[in-house]
Amino acid sequence: MMNRSFFSALAGAALAAVPLAVSTPASAQFEGRSADDVVQVSLLEGWRTDDGRHMAAIQITMAPGWKTYWRAPGEGGIPPRLRLDPSSSVEGLQIHWPRPEVFFTNGMRSIGYRDDVILPVELSLSDDGAVEVDGRLDLGVCLDVCMPVTLDLYGLLPPEGNRDPSIAAALADRPLTRAEAGAGSATCQITPISDGLRVEAQMRVPSVGNDETVVFELSDPGIWISETSSHRDGDLVTAVADVVPPDAGPFAMDRSDLRITVLGTRMAVELQGCTG
Known part of the structure; x- marks a missing residue:
């Protein structure tokens, strides 16, 4: 059997905020390319819902041919993992994952997204005003092999905001019940x-x-x-x-x-x- 413990401790969640700051480790290199050359992350700030939650989204843009992974990526992938500052006003979050693709590389199956993806993130908040969030996102970006990347994320979610059609489209692309x-x-x-x-x-x-x-x-x-x-x-x-x-x-x-x-x-x- 394959290594059963490999990647099993990584949980599928991610969060970002505007304005966005990103830092990547100097060791994150692949064929002479840095992580900054391969992946860019930004926040679609979204809107505050009628029940007081906030619907935002992470936009992940990758260089042509590169991919990242779904919450259950298979043996050949690395699921995204968020570590959020516990001092923030975010009490909980849920990612609404769009339908992913299935990839086969060197006979190994993985599941994820190619080139770019919008991940809607629904947040439960303890504050009805503007909310500052701060966290760190670990994810894998892959061409023929994977490069692990760590992004420091922080910014501000507005107390109102406007409904974003690109977030709505990503929500509509989720798996059906x-x-x-x-x-x-x-x-x-x-x-x-x-x-x-x-x-x-x-x-x-x-x-x-x-x-x-x-x-x-x-x-x-x-x-x-x-x-x-x-x-x-x-x-x-x-x-x-x-x-x-x-x-x-x-x-x-x-x-x-x-x-x-x-x-x-x-x-x-x-x-x-x-x-x-």
Whole structure:
């Protein structure tokens, strides 16, 4: 098997603010190019919603041919990770991930975004005025191999702001829910293996296009999940993966915690939880 612990501790979240300051480590070099040559990050400041949250977005622009990664990037990718200053007025955040692409490089599968991407970020705030945020973003940017990059992020979110059509378009490009897609609920068969569990899920999902890929996720980033093997018979999709905890032993998996995403070239569908 592949190295089950590699990248498993990195969580998928990111945040930025305006005006934006970016610093990159001097060691971040690839074929003579610095990180500044490869990736630029800016904040779309967004707007304050009716319920007091703030909808902003990170715009990541990369040099042609380069890519970065989705929250569950596969064995060949590095998920974004945010470390936010705890003294800020941000009490919580949620990224609304647009539908990613599936890449194959040197026989290894990874999942992410090519050239540029807008990641909508919804923030819960403790202050109804302008909010200063300060954090650090770790991410991987890749051509044939990956270059890890660290960006220092800080700035100010306005107390009002205007609805941004580019953020709205990124929100609209997220995976569909089960109800939106007209999909059925998922069932799971769980079998103990020597170092964890084997999970086989079945769900009725309409066609999502070519290059269909199924991804399993759990909320604990320390739990390693293999790439799925999957096949489709009409609307019935069957996917199987191994789930291995940090101590590589038997454990009880909460079926309701399993997030299943079916990715394709036309759309993606996300289902939360499965039944026995």
